[in-house]
Amino acid sequence: MNWLDKLERKFGRYAIRNLPLYIVMLYAIGAVLNILTKGSYYYYVALNPYMILHGQVWRLLGFLIVPPNASLIFIIFVLMFYYSIGESLVQVWGAFRFNMYILIGVLATIVASFIVYFIYPSTMIFMDTFYLNLSMFLAYATIFPEMRVYLYGILPLKVKWMAWFDVALLVWQFVVGGLGARIAIVVSLLNFLLFYFSSRNYKKVSPKEIHRKRAYRKASSVASNKPYRHKCAVCGKTELDDPNLEFRYCSKCNGNYEYCNEHLFTHTHVK
Template identity: 45%
Template sequence: MNWIDKMERKFRGRGIPNLTVYVIICYVVGYLLSYMNPSMLSMMSLDVSKILQGQIWRLVTWVIYPPSTGNFFLFVISILFFYYPVGTSLERTWGSFRYTLYIFSGLLFVLIAAFITYFITGGFVVIDGMTYVIGGGVFTTYYVSLSVFLAYAMSYPDMQILLWFVIPIKMKWMAGVYGAIILYNMISYIRVGLWVMAVPILASLLNFVLFFFSTRNMQRYNPKEVHRRREFKKAMAQSRVNPATGGITKHKCAICGRTEKDDPNLEFRFCSKCNGNYEYCQDHLFTHQHVK
């Protein structure tokens, strides 16, 4: 049992149901403010220098920044046909607690990265003699929202969607394309000296990396486990050798030892009730004693 499972058992029921709806409400408020009162929206951004001056509300209010402040039509499309169905489906799959932990951990990583970046740079970077101020618009929820899509693709890799409502494509390939775009953006920023812009991208996706590895069985990469599997395959290969002919056989009965080379008409089946990969010929498939 991994650490997420342990936390879920301990804090079951502490998740926020319908969290996707609340996130969308925050985005809508931020989108409206960007048009009606941009100055007020800037007062709610994640600006560490302002936070250290006493504007502590920015520790929370920065989450209202929408993933995009561009065309309103594209904003509605992305919410209705992308974020809402993906987020709600992922919450039903994972449960409220795990989904809440995923979202909040992504936000926390971005918040920590903003403070670390500020203490390292002092709030500005110099490139080719020009000074660039690290404002509140650098650290947003854009890539946290994107991590929800990546998590969904991990949960449903073979689900097919219509790209641009026309092209059928599987989620795993879409995730691969987005991953390549993210990597390209990070490399582009670093090459021109704007490594600060790559920090929020990396921080926003740490929750995906953390959840991905915590839900995978890493024990199979253990050197002892690799050696055990190699020895098992070697032993199985030797057991397939027909002593009479010295050739390799595809099937061998675990009871009588007969193979397809003994009788081409023999049929072989694996027993689903035996604890292990035991194969039996047609004469012993229903008469053998199950291995437990």
Template identity: 45%
Template sequence: MKFFSDFERKYQKYAIRNLMYYITILYAVGLIVWLLDPMIYYNYLSLNVGMILRGQIWRLVTFLIYPPAFGSWSFTQIFYGLIALFLYYNLGQTLEYVWGSFRFNVFFFMGVLAQIVASFVGYLVFGQYWLLSTGFLNASLFFAFCIINPDAQFYLFFVLPVKAKWMAIAEAAVYLYDFITGGIAVKVELVISMITIILFFLMTRNYRHYAPKEIKRRQEFKQQAKIVVPGKTRHRCAVCGRTELDNPELEFRYCSKCEGNYEYCQDHLYTHKHVTKDSVQ
């Protein structure tokens, strides 16, 4: 949307670069706090609206230290907690690389705001204390990654390769079950979190791609692309040089941030160095 593009141009210089690096440090601090005494988090750092309204405003920030995939003190739980830190760090880094620092900042802090709003709704509307953690915030990172890179592979139990889109569908089914069977706290948090994700993608979508002229141009391009001269290739990665003849399952995309018609395979789409006029010179 134009208003978001204007907003981005005006304020992008204030974006926190490498945001997920700092968030991961917060999670690591939270892991240490939890190992020392879980009650420290609940009594002084959690998102408790009642205590916030009594002046403990630091809870609006400190609830973010709650580490992902962590519940009890055990060596197994610590191991999976560290794996989760590594996973979400990489998901966040990939999103920032694809979107840019500003848009990733907006997405992440919209998720933070959604958690805060859900807690205040619980307290002010339903009169309940909801100690919401960072669970749905991290889930939003996972869903966003799966949306922009549905064919990326995760190794379930470090062995079984599963594409991101299938894991996202399975995760969505779990959340749908939680919504149906869970209490009002789960319902409110899920609805607000999903609205936040949808709102972000609506704000950042380039609607010009869906204009009638653009749709016609894309259809004509696809028809022309079907005409293949014998011995010629249709796609070639600008980094590794592989084509569809090397591996028919390879997927190729053009990078919108590179200046020129540079096409990349799925292995280098998010890892290549962007080509600009200065770099070409």
């Protein structure tokens, strides 16, 4: 990902270390406020473009304390799960790339809310970190598809199946939802789409690479049909594989066993 490499060289030193821990701490604060206010705090911090344009600018960051929708009993397990996901992504990407992923996700969520608001100004819009959390989970599932998690601590499920379920749900919402819902889904998940497609290796499907593979297979097929005179009894190489190889028979082996110069003195004698 060249664009990320360039950004990391310039701004990598400014990356927030232990960002997954800070994210979970913000969610913990939101969970406490949820208990103390019986859920009413949500309407004072949720991302609402109308309120922001009328002076409540704290909502641009306030929505980050809204935790994943979970009951009080499971909130601790949910926060531990999200912390584990964040730490795993940091281990794979590094702190800077994880910072960029979260930053793009936050900015995309804000942009999505304003786009929907300007399309439907009469609709009261409240957005939180739902799509941000979903994009983080999808990134984790893309990297660790075979990882198992225990639903409610009992039912083992592979992460990839949970991710496919979330994708199916998003597709359904995209199909049955209106224009505003579609814009919110696409823009809010921009960070996942950006990271996913920019990390793909498109070289292997380029016409030049396809031509090279076909030529190699054709040359290999022709070479495999040629008769060989010498073959190593250990590695199976012949003079067709490497014309620089030398072959000798071993006088200590019981039978006519021929070896290349790499295995002539290291093979186990046949008795």
